Amino acid sequence: MRMAHIVTDIRNFDNKRNKVTLDYGEVTFLLYKGECRKLHLETFTGNEDRAAGTEETAAAADDTDNARGHRSEITDEQYRYIFDEILLPRAKKRVLYYLKNADKTREQIRRKLREGMYPEQVIRDTFEFLDKYGFADDRRYAESYTEELKGTRSKREIEQKLRQRGISRETAADMLDAISPEDEYEACTRTLAKKYPHGVSLEDKQKAYAFLARKFYSFDAIEHAMNEIGIGG
Secondary structure (H helix, E strand, C coil): CCCEEEEEEEEECCCCEEEEEEHHHCEEEEEEHHHHHHCCCCCCCCHHHHHHCCHHHHHHHHHHHHHCCCCCEEEHHHHHHHHHHHHHHHHHHHHHHHCCCCCCCHHHHHHHHHHCCCCHHHHHHHHHHHHHCCCCCHHHHHHHHHHHHECCECHHHHHHHHHHCCCCHHHHHHHHHCCCHHHHHHHHHHHHHHHCCCCCCHHHHHHHHHHHHHCCCCHHHHHHHHHHCCCCC
């Protein structure tokens, strides 16, 4: 059982936070500078000099680190404190704020946390918390999102948007089964009317067909939309 973790890099991330790397890149996370001071984790001074490299500058950098009391290890107890008392509560708060105005898919939440440099273990623990209270339900999200877009987008475009948000292929297929041909016809007609509010001239008919085809509407839906707004062959 590991009893300590090696601090391999600490550097400024922005004005308020430091990026901390443990165990040669195995784990990376962000801490506020005040938290680093509390934990006696100071930024490495002279990293750039080491990389650039002369023996003199590297030695001077090492001396500076030692003078500032840089700690090269943290105990497993400190490690758990950082994860359980700092990062996990912060990740939960971040996700709940992210979900405040609308549901999100699990993949969207995962991306958000990774953007914040939360370690994978913290992300897994955050999902355990979300699952306990019924948040981050991909199927519920897919049903709601499909209902919102139904009648305004083609089935193929809805499927594409669901997949981009991390919805599984199987769940997306289930959602598409609930979209009727009438929904598709209505969506195609609305799309055409929005693009050509004053009608489509004979000269623009081919362009209109191409426009709707790029939106993934079927030939039957396009024909219906053309006839619906009074454009013949």
